[in-house]
Amino acid sequence: MSMLRTTFRSAYWAIAGLSFGATVYAVFNCTPDEATMGTIQKIFYFHLPLAICTFLSCTVAFVGNIAYLWQRRTKWDDLSAAAANVAVLLCTGVLITGMIWGRCAWGQWWTWSPRLTFSFLLWLLYVVYLMVRTSVTSPQRRAIVSAVYGIVAFLDVPLVYLSASLLPDIHPGHVQLAPAMQLTLAFCFIPVTMLAAGLIAVRFNLNRRERLVSDAQQSEYAAALPFAAVGGAV
Amino acid sequence: MIRSLQQIGLLTAKDLRIEARTRQTLGLVVVLGILIVTVLGLGLGSQHQTGSFGAPAVLWVAYLFAGVLCFEKTMGLERQDGALAGLLLSPIDRGVIFAGKLLSNLVLMLVVAAAVTPVGVLFFGFDLSPAPGGFAMVMGLGMLGFAAVGTLFSALVSSTRLQGGLLAMVVFPVILPLVIVSTQLLEKMFREGRPLEASSLAMLVAFDAIFLVASWLLFELILEP
Amino acid sequence: MNAGQYTMVAYVIVGVLMWGYAAHLFWVGRSLKRREMRTGEKP
Numbered sequence: 001m002s003m004l005r006t007t008f009r010s011a012y013w014a015i016a017g018l019s020f021g022a023t024v025y026a027v028f029n030c031t032p033d034e035a036t037m038g039t040i041q042k043i044f045y046f047h048l049p050l051a052i053c054t055f056l057s058c059t060v061a062f063v064g065n066i067a068y069l070w071q072r073r074t075k076w077d078d079l080s081a082a083a084a085n086v087a088v089l090l091c092t093g094v095l096i097t098g099m100i101w102g103r104c105a106w107g108q109w110w111t112w113s114p115r116l117t118f119s120f121l122l123w124l125l126y127v128v129y130l131m132v133r134t135s136v137t138s139p140q141r142r143a144i145v146s147a148v149y150g151i152v153a154f155l156d157v158p159l160v161y162l163s164a165s166l167l168p169d170i171h172p173g174h175v176q177l178a179p180a181m182q183l184t185l186a187f188c189f190i191p192v193t194m195l196a197a198g199l200i201a202v203r204f205n206l207n208r209r210e211r212l213v214s215d216a217q218q219s220e221y222a223a224a225l226p227f228a229a230v231g232g233a234v
Numbered sequence: 235m236i237r238s239l240q241q242i243g244l245l246t247a248k249d250l251r252i253e254a255r256t257r258q259t260l261g262l263v264v265v266l267g268i269l270i271v272t273v274l275g276l277g278l279g280s281q282h283q284t285g286s287f288g289a290p291a292v293l294w295v296a297y298l299f300a301g302v303l304c305f306e307k308t309m310g311l312e313r314q315d316g317a318l319a320g321l322l323l324s325p326i327d328r329g330v331i332f333a334g335k336l337l338s339n340l341v342l343m344l345v346v347a348a349a350v351t352p353v354g355v356l357f358f359g360f361d362l363s364p365a366p367g368g369f370a371m372v373m374g375l376g377m378l379g380f381a382a383v384g385t386l387f388s389a390l391v392s393s394t395r396l397q398g399g400l401l402a403m404v405v406f407p408v409i410l411p412l413v414i415v416s417t418q419l420l421e422k423m424f425r426e427g428r429p430l431e432a433s434s435l436a437m438l439v440a441f442d443a444i445f446l447v448a449s450w451l452l453f454e455l456i457l458e459p
Numbered sequence: 460m461n462a463g464q465y466t467m468v469a470y471v472i473v474g475v476l477m478w479g480y481a482a483h484l485f486w487v488g489r490s491l492k493r494r495e496m497r498t499g500e501k502p
Contacts, residue, residue, distance in 0.1 A: 013481075020477075024470055040462040043469045050473070069455055089480055093473045100469045104462045117414075124407045135400050145390050148452050149404055152383065155448055156408050159441050163411035166418045195477050202484045209491055216498045 016198060020191035023184070031184050040104035045185055047097040049192035050090050051119070057087035057196060058126065058154060065150035068143055074211060077143040080150055082203035084129045086196055091123040111170060118164040125153040125160075139211075238330050245326075245334025250341060252311060259307045260345060267300035267350035275357035289360035290420045293373070294413050296350050297343070301380060302402045304342050305388040308335070313392060332385065332453035340381045347377060365423050368430040372423075372438065376416040379442040380409050386449035390456050412441055 027045045064080030067073075098116055103109050110116065132149050136142035253259055274292045312318040321331060351373070355362060362369055384405055391400045419434050460468075 017478075020474070024474075027470075028467075038462055039466050042466050046470065046473055089476060093476050096472050096476075097469045100465050104465050121407065121410055124410075128403055128407050132400070132404060144456060148390055148456055149387070151452065152386070152408055152448060155444060156411065159411040159444065162437065163414040163418075163441075166415060192477075195481070199477075199481060199484065202481070202488070206484060206487055206491060209488075209495065213491065213494050213498055220498065 012194070012198060016191055016194040019187075019194065023188045023191055026184050026187060031181050032178060040101055043097050043101045045181075045188045046192065047094060047101065048185065049189045050093045050097065052189070053192050053196040054087055054090040054094055054122070055157075056193075057083045057090060057200065058122070058157065060200060061087060061126075061129075061150055062154035065147040065154070068147045069151070074139075074143065075208065077147070078207035078211065079200075079204050080146065081133060081207055082200050084126050084133075084150070085203055086199045088123065088126045088130060089199070090196060091119065091126065094119050095123055106170060112167055113169050114164040114167050117167055118161055121160045121164070122157060125156060129153060238327065238333075241326055241330045242333045242337065245331065246337040246341070249308060249311070249334070249338035253308075253338075253342065259304055260342060262307075263300045263304045263342070263346050264349045266303060267296040267346055268353050270296040270299055271350060271354045271357060275354075287360070287421060287425055289354050289358035290373075290417045291413075292358065293351060293354045294376075294417065296354065297347060297377065297380070298406065298409070298413075299402070300346050300350070301343055301377075301384055302405055304346065305339055305381075305384040305405075306392070306401055308339055308342070309385075309388040309392040328454040329450055332389075332450055335389070336381055336385045336449075339385050340378065343377050343381055344374075347373065361424070364427065365430065368423050369420065371430070371435070372416045372419050375435075375438045375442055376412045379412045379438075379445040380405075382442070382445040382449045383408050386453055386456075389453060412438070415441065 023045070027042050031042065031045075033039055033041070061080045061083035064076045064083060068076035068080065095116075098119055099109050102111065102116065129146060129150055133142055133146050136145050271292055274288075274295065278288055278292070312321065354360070384401075387404050387408075388401055391404065415434075415438055419430070419438070422428050422434075423430055
């Protein structure tokens with residue numbers, strides 16, 4: 001691997017880590033407490049970027065699924081798998097922060113409110129995507145099955161959003177943010193987005209390498225088969 | 235166009251004729267649905283925990299599980315004796331195969347619903363008289379979307395190499411918006427007594443349209459003998 | 460637990476999720492590199 005790429009990667013992860021630490025510091029020390037909700041509102045600074053990046057990861061997975069069905073090249077399948085993994089990860093973060101917020105602000109860990117229900121159903125859709133991938137053994141079949149499911153799942157996302165909005169809501173509407181809060185919120189997007197994109201890229205790379213290695217192993221076994229047969233016959 | 239409709243009619247008739255002669259799917263599925271309603275009824279209704287308004291949700295649970303079993307079996311029919319290979323070799327458009335399968339699945343599901351719904355309504359004391367037509371329409375539309383997605387996914391996962399239970403796993407999360415909308419609509423109609431609004435019904439119709447079109451288009455890509 | 464502590468727990472959980480997954484991928488890459496050397500994919 002070239003020097004340029006290694007330095008780029010190290011720099012990327014260093015910046016991601018440092019900005020993560022810096023934003024956490026900023027959230028706790030530089031932002032004023034919100035009037036109605038108090039300290040717990042600070043969860044929002046990561047909750048929103050996590051939610052946005054979840055949706056972006058789902059979009060990347062969707063693009064990969066469509067591209068796979070169109071071109072039938074394995075790299076698209078690898079990309080979708082990587083993006084779906086990161087989407088589930090980020091959505092878990094959204095759910096946990098949302099639940100903790102609900103516990104503090106409204107005293108309940110769970111309600112069937114629009115936002116929580118939407119996050120949970122999104123999480124379910126993509127967890128099932130990952131389960132589908134582990135359930136199918138043949139690589140080509142797995143790619144097709146997960147591509148079709150991935151497309152239907154992504155098309156389902158707006159439907160989930162619309163149907164969840166029918167549910168009764170106990171949460172108040174939008175809160176106005178002071179300028180210091182807006183700045184911190186914008187700043188928070190940097191580490192979360194860098195992490196999301198970086199994790200997708202790394203996972204994608206690993207998937208590609210893993211596919212090459214197992215293909216190489218398969219061809220080794222296939223090459224050894226005639227000799228094994230001869231040995232068995234003797 | 236006429237030719238496609240004729241072909242769809244032929245395929246649907248073939249499936250229903252097989253079902254009428256062998257009777258392997260319908261009895262199983264109806265009994266499963268009734269059993270599910272019974273179990274939930276015993277658990278919930280007998281102690282007046284949810285009251286009568288648990289009925290739509292319980293019915294949906296019964297439809298979902300019974301429906302998934304039904305779709306698995308009807309697609310399993312195609313796997314026997316290489317029937318699917320024969321179907322694919324014939325000069326029929328894949329979309330027509332989808333439509334034929336969808337219609338036969340839908341007919342079977344409607345029969346199941348006709349059998350299971352009275353049981354559910356009875357056990358939960360759900361009073362349908364304010365809006366029986368609205369109830370039928372909402373549930374019918376929900377079932378249409380469910381059948382579309384179920385037919386697509388049953389073709390997707392019907393290979394014998396795959397694990398069982400996969401169809402239920404892939405269908406349920408996708409179908410939840412339909413469940414949410416129909417139960418919310420029915421609650422508004424029956425608990426609050428409001429008539430069915432066109433806009434809410436339009437949402438259900440739009441969902442169905444999206445599911446139908448997406449399933450139709452994707453069906454082409456997944457069928458293999 | 461008061462609100463401030465809950466907030467900190469939330470941030471810790473998010474940090475562990477993201478960076479834990481990054482570390483996991485790093486270790487997967489390591490073992491993959493060993494497999495690659497065995498099958499001769501990479502010198």
